[in-house]
Amino acid sequence: MMGNLLEHMGIEKDRVHFSWISSAEATKFVDVVKEISDKVRAIGPNTKFVKDYI
Amino acid sequence: MNTCINKIREIASKLLENGEVEKVIGFANGTIPMATSPVVINSKQDVDKLVFNSTCGLNLANYVRNQKGKVAVIAKGCDSRNIVTHIVENQVKRDQIHIIGVPCTGMINKKKIEALFGDDIIEFTEDGDTLNVKSSTREETLNKKEYLRDNCTLCMHRNPVVYDDLAGDLVQEQTLENPYPDVDRIEAMDADAKWQHFQELTQNCIRCYACRNACPLCYCPTCFVDESGPQWVGKGQNKTDVDTFHFLRAFHCAGRCTDCGACVEACPMDINVRDFTRKLNKDSFEMFGWEAGLDITKRPPLDVYSPGDPNAFIK
C-alpha cells in the first residue's frame, strides 16, 4: 500500500521495489538488484521528493 | 437534524442526573456564523449549551481519550467509526464511553459556501435541507444537498455503527455506484501529472498540523514530525519536508481512516488532504475488503497478518 500511495503521488512505479531475500539466496539478490537497476535506469534520475535547498 | 437536539439534551440530562456519566462531550454554538465548538458538559444545568447542526464537522472521537471516569459523546456515523477504532486500538474502553448516536445527513462545506459571497458571512441558519446564508450585502437560500462536504457526499455510513442511545431515527444509507471517483481521477493521470497535482495541492501548506491534530487517529504522544532526537524530517517550509509530512501522516492512517473529513474541516488553507488518505481507503477496500471502524472485534489490515493478504508487490 505504501508503494501504491507513492505511485499515486507521482513517484514512478518502477522506482520503488519491495523484496524479501534470505542471506542464503545470493543469486536471487543479484537478479533482483539487476532488475531494479535496469528499471530505474530506464526512467532516469529522480527529481521528485529530493531535498534541494542549501 | 433540528429535532434531534432536543433528544440529545434529554439523553444528556438523564445520564448526568443519574450519574451514569461524569461528562458529556458535544458541540456548542460558536461565536461566529457557521461555527460550532466542541464542548464538555459536567452538569445537567448546562445541557442547553449543546447543539447539533450541519456545521458540526469536527470529529468528537478526538476528544474522548484520557478522560477520567465515564463520558458520553455525541457521535455521527464517522465519529462512531473512529470510536470503534479507538476501542480496537485500546485508546478507550467500551464500558468507559456512552455513545449518543446521531444519524447524519451530512455536514456542510463551509469554504464552498463562503466562496459564493465576496464578503464575510454574517448569519447562517438552517431548516431541514434549506440553508439561509446572509452576508453584509446579500442573502441566499441554498439546498444543503448541493453544499455538502466531499466526504459527506461519498459517505456510506451515515448511521452510527455502535451506540448506546440514538438521538434520531436511522437514515437511509446512500448507495454509490462508484465510491472513489476522486481517487480514480488522480489514478488516471500520468506520473508527472500526479506529482504536479499533489505539488499544487500542498503548495500553501503552513505546516500548522491542524489536519493531524483534528484527526482522532493521530494520538501518538510524539508525532514523527515533532521528534527531535533523532529528527526525522526538516521543520521548515522546504517542499520536500512538507511533502514528507503529508505522505507519512497519510500512511499512518492507512486502513484506519474513516474519511470523516475533520482534517480538511480544520485546515486553515483549505487543502484537501483527503486526496492522500482516500487512495489508502480505496486500496484497503479493494485489497482487503476493509472499511475502517465497522467492527469492534477486528484490527486494521496492516496490523494483522493473514495468509490471504495480497502478495503481488513483493519479489
Add this chain to the structure above:
Amino acid sequence: MKFITIDKKDWAKGIEKSRETYRLFGPVKEKNGFLIKSLDNDMLPDMEYHDSVLSAKSVLFPQSEKMMTTSLDESRDGHHIMNRADADYSPRAVIGLRPFDAKAIQLVKLNFDTKEYRDPYWCDAYEATTFVGLGINKPGFYDFSTSAGSGPFNEEGLDVLLADMDDTYLAKVLTDKGQAYMDACGFKTQADAKESQALIDVLKKEAQKNIVSRIHTDKLKEKTTLELHEAPFWDDIAFSCINCGTCTYVCPTCWCFDIQDETKQKTTSRFKNWDTCMSPLFTLHTTGHNPRDTKTQRVRQRFMHKLKYFVDKYDQGTMCVGCGRCVKSCPVNIDIREVCNLMNAYEKQE
C-alpha cells in the same frame, strides 16, 4: 502633509514603473483565499481583496528564512564558521497593506529592534521596505481593530495611506520613504490637503461605524498576573483547542521562531522557522522535561502573552491589533475577543 491623487487608469502603469527600483509585495488571490506574496513579473496587487488568510508579517519575517551558512569541508578556508547568508535587501514595497497589519509590524519591531538586541534579518528587511497601506472602506465582519489600538484608516507604521475613492486613489504621503515610492511610480498630481483630509475623514467615520465587535482592555493592566494565571476559566477555554497553532501563524503580531541547522553533504545552513507556543515541542527541554506540558498551559500562554505580559512589559496596549484572522481561522472557534473580555472582567472570588 502632502496628498496625491492617482487616477486608477494610471495605477497599473505607475506600479509597473516602480519595479525599476522596488521589489513588490501585495495581495494575491490564490485557490484558498488571499495571501500577501511577492508580486513576480507582471502581477499586480489585487486591491479588491477583503482579507488575507495570512498576514503581511511574512514580508519581513518569512516562515522559513536562511540566516547563516558554512562549509564543513576542512580543506576550505573558514570551514565550520557560520557566515550570514546572502539575501536581497534592495528596496521593496508592500502595496495594499491593511492598516492593522502595519500597526502589527510596529509591535513586532518592539521585539526585534531593541536597544540591547537587534535581529539583523528582520531589521534589514524592515529598513528596505516601504509600507503602502490601503484604508478599509468596508471593514469585514471579523475586524475589531478600533478597540485594539488600530483602525481601518490607522496611519501608524505606514509610509503612504491610500484611500479608495472609486475612480481614484487618494494617497496621503506620511514619510520620506513614502514620497520616494510615489516618485518612483511617477504619481505626482497633488491634491488640496485640507479637502483631502476631510474626504478621508468621511470614509474613516463611515468605516468605523461598520465595526461592531469590540474588545475591552482597560482593566488588563491593573490585574494581578498570578490571579489571571490561576483563573478558573482556562480549562474550559482550552478544552476544544487542538493545539494546531493556526491562530499564531495567521497572526500579524506573533513573532516566535525556532532555529534549525540543516546539512546536505558539506554545506550546513541555519534556518529561522516560525514556531508556535501552541506546540508542545516549543518548550521541550533537552532533558525531556516540558514546563508547558498541557494544552491548558499552552492556550493560557498565548492569551497571557498577548493580553497581559505584553501589556505590562511595553505599555503599548495589547499584542493584538484586532484583525480577526485567528477568530475566523481557528478550527474550533476559540475567540480571542471573548477571552480578552473574560480576562478584563475577571475578579478573583475569595
